[in-house]
Amino acid sequence: MTSTQLPESLIATLPGRYYTDPGLFALEQATIFERMWFCAARGSDVPRPGSFRTVQVGAESVIVSRNRRGEIRAFLNVCRHRGARICSDGEGSVGRAFQCMYHAWTYDLDGKLVAAPNLTRMPDIDRTEYGLRAVHVREWLGYVWVSLADEPPSFEDTVLQEVVNRLGEVANLDHYEVDTLSVGRRIVYDVRANWKLIVENFMECYHCATIHPELTEVLPEFADGYAAQYYVNHGAAFGADVEGFTVDGSAGLDPIPTLADDQDRKYYAITIKPQVFVNMVPDHVIVHRMYPMAVDRTVVECDWLYLPSVVESGKDVSKSVELFHRVNQQDFEACERCQPAMSSRLYRDGGVLVPSEHHIGAFHEWLRAAIGE
Numbered sequence: 001m002t003s004t005q006l007p008e009s010l011i012a013t014l015p016g017r018y019y020t021d022p023g024l025f026a027l028e029q030a031t032i033f034e035r036m037w038f039c040a041a042r043g044s045d046v047p048r049p050g051s052f053r054t055v056q057v058g059a060e061s062v063i064v065s066r067n068r069r070g071e072i073r074a075f076l077n078v079c080r081h082r083g084a085r086i087c088s089d090g091e092g093s094v095g096r097a098f099q100c101m102y103h104a105w106t107y108d109l110d111g112k113l114v115a116a117p118n119l120t121r122m123p124d125i126d127r128t129e130y131g132l133r134a135v136h137v138r139e140w141l142g143y144v145w146v147s148l149a150d151e152p153p154s155f156e157d158t159v160l161q162e163v164v165n166r167l168g169e170v171a172n173l174d175h176y177e178v179d180t181l182s183v184g185r186r187i188v189y190d191v192r193a194n195w196k197l198i199v200e201n202f203m204e205c206y207h208c209a210t211i212h213p214e215l216t217e218v219l220p221e222f223a224d225g226y227a228a229q230y231y232v233n234h235g236a237a238f239g240a241d242v243e244g245f246t247v248d249g250s251a252g253l254d255p256i257p258t259l260a261d262d263q264d265r266k267y268y269a270i271t272i273k274p275q276v277f278v279n280m281v282p283d284h285v286i287v288h289r290m291y292p293m294a295v296d297r298t299v300v301e302c303d304w305l306y307l308p309s310v311v312e313s314g315k316d317v318s319k320s321v322e323l324f325h326r327v328n329q330q331d332f333e334a335c336e337r338c339q340p341a342m343s344s345r346l347y348r349d350g351g352v353l354v355p356s357e358h359h360i361g362a363f364h365e366w367l368r369a370a371i372g373e
Contacts, residue, residue, distance in 0.1 A: 020343050052092060
């Protein structure tokens, strides 16, 4: 099947091999996840000097940490001596230095080599050159973004441009003051599906009436099949009898006080390529970060962010968490249902997109360009 054989109302998807070929996945790791800005962790995950978290970025393990001045740092999780992992745990604290458990090469919190057995007998070793390999870091929305590229792409022309494309201007996201919010709940999902199936699912709402009964009760227009992301700066309005973005439509929590008037009682969503989804409602923000682990496996970490006063007071956030938790479960089950069929002979040339999904075709064009096809 080719796009020229289709009715005008349909366009072709990517062929099935884009979701099953380990070689294509390795190419995506190298050309997308290891070159672009990648949202690695919430800044609060590494709250103090010596705190660290390890994350998978493309094919690399990356340490996200803070130096003695409290500044964010990120390094490849590889000892410069013989290549052992520096940090084997997913998170923790090292105090004043990172030390390789193999031969005790030791690095300060800025990555400089400060000690090793018999190091004084090797005066020609440049302790900065043979320190941990740093990667580029940037903090935005309260998250740590990293780029493994030698020369990272412009943050403004990539990440921030996604916000402009969706909301018209970055200020429309700034109103939510995401960097000041606190994590009220975090849920990690291990999804047996290719990362692109998850992106495609999030970008459209053609499926919403079928699998999201709770969501369409709160956002009735989603039952018509058009996602909020289909229109620039469009927010999906709450139903007339809905009080808040909760699983039963009951009142939410303390609203974010800096929102614009037209952001009240509305839901907005942004896809920030390649691996972030941002969902905004009046009283909280939900951020998904994908970590593609294999061609058919993606770990998704989802944060529910509220005003600090809401989290510190111990208010019950379960009804607002439950709504999107159910949406996530429903979406990821659908993606896992699609993954096996990507290997089918019927999907060798791909499937089709209906008119309300045509913006997914633009995502496919972007992907092909990014990997050099």
